Amino acid sequence: MKFLHTSDWHLGRQFHNVSLLDDQKAILEQIIEYLASSPVDALVIAGDIYDRSVPPTAAIELMNQFVRRVCGELAVPIILIPGNHDGAERLGFGSEQMKNAGLHILSNFSDMLTPVELDTDVGKVRFYGMPYNDPELVRHHFKQPVATHDEAHQLLCRTIVETFESDAKNVLLCHCFVDGAIESESERPLSIGGSDRVSHEHFTPFDYVALGHLHQPQKKGEDYIRYSGSLMKYSFSEQHQKKGMTLVEMDEAGFHTATHIDLIAPHEMRIIEGELDEIIAQGKTDPKSHDYLLVRLMDKHAILNPMEKLRAVYPNVLHLEKPGMLIGVEQQMSAAKLARSEVDMFRDFFCEAQDSELSDAQEKAITDIVKQLSEQ
Amino acid sequence: MKFLHTSDWHLGRQFHNVSLLDDQKAILEQIIEYLASSPVDALVIAGDIYDRSVPPTAAIELMNQFVRRVCGELAVPIILIPGNHDGAERLGFGSEQMKNAGLHILSNFSDMLTPVELDTDVGKVRFYGMPYNDPELVRHHFKQPVATHDEAHQLLCRTIVETFESDAKNVLLCHCFVDGAIESESERPLSIGGSDRVSHEHFTPFDYVALGHLHQPQKKGEDYIRYSGSLMKYSFSEQHQKKGMTLVEMDEAGFHTATHIDLIAPHEMRIIEGELDEIIAQGKTDPKSHDYLLVRLMDKHAILNPMEKLRAVYPNVLHLEKPGMLIGVEQQMSAAKLARSEVDMFRDFFCEAQDSELSDAQEKAITDIVKQLSEQ
Known part of the structure; x- marks a missing residue:
C-alpha cells in the first residue's frame, strides 16, 4: 500500500509580482507523470491548495484540470484538507457530490469524523482529514475550554481516536505547526508569539501523519509524523531546500517507509x-x-x-x-x-x-x- | 416526464443594504418541500445562481446545503448553467466529479455539447446547457465572425442542433435576453443599446427552452420558449409579478404543458x-x-x-x-x-x-x- 503525501501547493501565488502559475503547472505535470508510471492508492494534500481563500480563476482552472486527470483519467483518489490559506467553505462546495468520483475534500468537523476508507493490499486504511482550524473554532464547536492550538489539536485527535476501528490503519491529514519543527520565510504565521505550536505527541496513535503548513520537508518526533514540504520554493530563504513529495509505504504492521520524491521547478x-x-x-x-x-x-x-x-x-x-x-x-x-x-x-x-x-x-x-x- | 424550470436565484443578493439570504433560504425550503411531495425528473436552473462571480461564503453554504438535500437525499438531478452574474470557471470547479452524483454544472462550450441525458417515461430527454456568453467569447472560441448576441446564439443553437439524436427530446438551458420580452429593474444589462437582444427563432428546434436572465415569468414566441422568472422579487418594480418556478411536462410528442408554481417570499x-x-x-x-x-x-x-x-x-x-x-x-x-x-x-x-x-x-x-x- 502506497500513497503520496504533498502539501502547501499555494496555487495562484505571486512572488515579487511574478505569477508562479506556469511553474506550478509544470510541477503538477510531474506529479501526473509520476502517478501514471508508478500507481499509488491515493494522493494526499495536507492543506493550502490555494494561496488565498478567494483564489484567482486561473488557479481554480489549473486545479480543476489536475483533478480531472488524476481522479478521472488515472483513477487515483485525491484526499485533501483546507489549510490556513484556503477558504474551507468555498473549497468544500460540492464535496458530497465529488467523493464518489474520487475527490475527497474534508473541510469541516463532520467530514473530519467521516474518514475516507480505502481497501488496500494491507487491508483497510482510513484517512482522517483535520481541516485547518484555530482554537476559537474548536472551542465554539465542541463547547470545550480550549485556549491554544495545542489544546485544540489534543481534543481533535482524541475525538478522532475514539472512532478508530480495530482492523484498520489510520492516516491523519493535518495542517498545523508542530513544536520544534523548522520554519521558512514563506509561511503565514497561524498566530502571534508561538501560541500556534502543537506537540507531536497527540499524533502518536496514528500510523502516519501527513502534515502541512511548514514548507521544509521534515519529520518530527517520529518517523511517521512528517511534513512533505511545499510544492516549490516560495521564498529565497528556501534556496537549499529539496522540494518534492513523500512516498509513504505501509505494510501489515502499519507505517513502513517514507521516501522523498523530487519535484523540479522550471525556474530555480x-x-x-x-x-x-x-x-x-x-x-x-x-x-x-x-x-x-x-x-x-x-x-x-x-x-x-x-x-x-x-x-x-x-x-x-x-x-x-x-x-x-x-x-x-x-x-x-x-x-x-x-x-x-x-x-x-x-x-x-x-x-x-x-x-x-x-x-x-x-x-x-x-x-x-x-x-x-x-x-x- | 416532468421537470422544474427555475432561474435567477441571485443567492447572496443585498437589497437596500438588507441581506436577502434568509428569504432565499426560506424559498429554497419551499422548492425542497415541493420536490419531496411531487417527484420530478430534474430541477433546472437557467443561470444567475449567485449574485456575483465571487459570492459570499454564506451563499455558497446555502447552495451547498440545497444541493446536498436535493441531489443527495431526494435524488433529484440538478442541471444548471452560469448566468451573467456568475463566474463560470469558479462555478465549474469539480463539475466532472459531481455529475455522477446528480449535480450537472454546464459551464463551458465543451459541456454545452455534452448534454445531460435522462431516461424517462417518454424516452430519452437531453438537456443542453448554454452557459452565458458574450459575442466576443463565441467569436474567439469558434473563430467565426460573430458580432452580436443574436449572431452568437444563432451559431450556438446551430452547433447544438447538429448533435441532436433522432430518438431524443431536447431541452435547452439558456441565459439571454429574447427580443421583445419584458424587463424588470433588477436585471443587469448584458450590453448597452439593445445589442443584447436575441431572436426566439433560433430556439424553435428544441422541445423546450428554459430561459434565464429576465426576472418576470413569461413565454416568448412559442409556448415552449419560457422565462421562469427569478426566485423572488429583486426590485420594487416587480411588486405585481408572481414569482415561482415553471413545472414543465413532456409527453411522447415533446412539450406538453408549462404550469407556474408559486414561491412565496417571507417578506413581500x-x-x-x-x-x-x-x-x-x-x-x-x-x-x-x-x-x-x-x-x-x-x-x-x-x-x-x-x-x-x-x-x-x-x-x-x-x-x-x-x-x-x-x-x-x-x-x-x-x-x-x-x-x-x-x-x-x-x-x-x-x-x-x-x-x-x-x-x-x-x-x-x-x-x-x-x-x-x-x-x-
Missing part, C-alpha cells in the same frame, strides 16, 4: 552574491540564467541601473540587495570616514555612464562646481 | 403610497407589516424623521420617496408661488416637533427673527 529560486561585473560575466554562460534570482551586489561604489544590466543576462532577477553600499557594522569604520562625498558619487556616476574615468581637468571642474554650490 | 416587496398619518394608522393593523417597503409619502408639508415614524409600525421600510414635496409639473404653478418660505418651513417643523400649531405670538416672533436675519 536562488541567491547570487558578488560584484556586478563578475555576476554579468558568469551569467553569459550560466545554463540556468532564467532562474528566479535574488542578487546581492557586493560592489562598494554606486552603480547606474544595476537591475537593467543584470536582467540583460539574468532576465528573472526579482530582487536586488546592495550590502556593499551599506556601512558594515563589523568594519567599525566611523560614519564620517565612510560617507561618500558628492564628488565621489559623481565620479561613480560618470564612470558608469561614460565607461571611462574622470580626467584630472574634469575632476577639478566638478570639484569646483560642488564647492560653489555648497557655499551658496 | 411592495410599494405603499399615502399620507404619513394614514400609513401609520394602517400599519398598526397590517398583518404583513414586516414586508420590505418602498413608501411614497404624499404629504405636502415637511415632516421630521419620517423614516423613524414609519419604522415604528413598518420595521422594514427600505426606501422613502416624497413626491408630495416636489413641484408637480402638471400643476403648472409658478416656482415663486410654490417656494416655501423660511417661516413656512419652521411652522412645519414646530408642528412636527411640538405636535401643536404656532400661536400668533410665536408666529410673529419667528417672522421677526427671519426678517432680521435676511436683512443682515
Whole structure:
C-alpha cells in the first residue's frame, strides 16, 4: 500500500509580482507523470491548495484540470484538507457530490469524523482529514475550554481516536505547526508569539501523519509524523531546500517507509552574491540564467541601473540587495570616514555612464562646481 | 416526464443594504418541500445562481446545503448553467466529479455539447446547457465572425442542433435576453443599446427552452420558449409579478404543458403610497407589516424623521420617496408661488416637533427673527 503525501501547493501565488502559475503547472505535470508510471492508492494534500481563500480563476482552472486527470483519467483518489490559506467553505462546495468520483475534500468537523476508507493490499486504511482550524473554532464547536492550538489539536485527535476501528490503519491529514519543527520565510504565521505550536505527541496513535503548513520537508518526533514540504520554493530563504513529495509505504504492521520524491521547478529560486561585473560575466554562460534570482551586489561604489544590466543576462532577477553600499557594522569604520562625498558619487556616476574615468581637468571642474554650490 | 424550470436565484443578493439570504433560504425550503411531495425528473436552473462571480461564503453554504438535500437525499438531478452574474470557471470547479452524483454544472462550450441525458417515461430527454456568453467569447472560441448576441446564439443553437439524436427530446438551458420580452429593474444589462437582444427563432428546434436572465415569468414566441422568472422579487418594480418556478411536462410528442408554481417570499416587496398619518394608522393593523417597503409619502408639508415614524409600525421600510414635496409639473404653478418660505418651513417643523400649531405670538416672533436675519 502506497500513497503520496504533498502539501502547501499555494496555487495562484505571486512572488515579487511574478505569477508562479506556469511553474506550478509544470510541477503538477510531474506529479501526473509520476502517478501514471508508478500507481499509488491515493494522493494526499495536507492543506493550502490555494494561496488565498478567494483564489484567482486561473488557479481554480489549473486545479480543476489536475483533478480531472488524476481522479478521472488515472483513477487515483485525491484526499485533501483546507489549510490556513484556503477558504474551507468555498473549497468544500460540492464535496458530497465529488467523493464518489474520487475527490475527497474534508473541510469541516463532520467530514473530519467521516474518514475516507480505502481497501488496500494491507487491508483497510482510513484517512482522517483535520481541516485547518484555530482554537476559537474548536472551542465554539465542541463547547470545550480550549485556549491554544495545542489544546485544540489534543481534543481533535482524541475525538478522532475514539472512532478508530480495530482492523484498520489510520492516516491523519493535518495542517498545523508542530513544536520544534523548522520554519521558512514563506509561511503565514497561524498566530502571534508561538501560541500556534502543537506537540507531536497527540499524533502518536496514528500510523502516519501527513502534515502541512511548514514548507521544509521534515519529520518530527517520529518517523511517521512528517511534513512533505511545499510544492516549490516560495521564498529565497528556501534556496537549499529539496522540494518534492513523500512516498509513504505501509505494510501489515502499519507505517513502513517514507521516501522523498523530487519535484523540479522550471525556474530555480536562488541567491547570487558578488560584484556586478563578475555576476554579468558568469551569467553569459550560466545554463540556468532564467532562474528566479535574488542578487546581492557586493560592489562598494554606486552603480547606474544595476537591475537593467543584470536582467540583460539574468532576465528573472526579482530582487536586488546592495550590502556593499551599506556601512558594515563589523568594519567599525566611523560614519564620517565612510560617507561618500558628492564628488565621489559623481565620479561613480560618470564612470558608469561614460565607461571611462574622470580626467584630472574634469575632476577639478566638478570639484569646483560642488564647492560653489555648497557655499551658496 | 416532468421537470422544474427555475432561474435567477441571485443567492447572496443585498437589497437596500438588507441581506436577502434568509428569504432565499426560506424559498429554497419551499422548492425542497415541493420536490419531496411531487417527484420530478430534474430541477433546472437557467443561470444567475449567485449574485456575483465571487459570492459570499454564506451563499455558497446555502447552495451547498440545497444541493446536498436535493441531489443527495431526494435524488433529484440538478442541471444548471452560469448566468451573467456568475463566474463560470469558479462555478465549474469539480463539475466532472459531481455529475455522477446528480449535480450537472454546464459551464463551458465543451459541456454545452455534452448534454445531460435522462431516461424517462417518454424516452430519452437531453438537456443542453448554454452557459452565458458574450459575442466576443463565441467569436474567439469558434473563430467565426460573430458580432452580436443574436449572431452568437444563432451559431450556438446551430452547433447544438447538429448533435441532436433522432430518438431524443431536447431541452435547452439558456441565459439571454429574447427580443421583445419584458424587463424588470433588477436585471443587469448584458450590453448597452439593445445589442443584447436575441431572436426566439433560433430556439424553435428544441422541445423546450428554459430561459434565464429576465426576472418576470413569461413565454416568448412559442409556448415552449419560457422565462421562469427569478426566485423572488429583486426590485420594487416587480411588486405585481408572481414569482415561482415553471413545472414543465413532456409527453411522447415533446412539450406538453408549462404550469407556474408559486414561491412565496417571507417578506413581500411592495410599494405603499399615502399620507404619513394614514400609513401609520394602517400599519398598526397590517398583518404583513414586516414586508420590505418602498413608501411614497404624499404629504405636502415637511415632516421630521419620517423614516423613524414609519419604522415604528413598518420595521422594514427600505426606501422613502416624497413626491408630495416636489413641484408637480402638471400643476403648472409658478416656482415663486410654490417656494416655501423660511417661516413656512419652521411652522412645519414646530408642528412636527411640538405636535401643536404656532400661536400668533410665536408666529410673529419667528417672522421677526427671519426678517432680521435676511436683512443682515
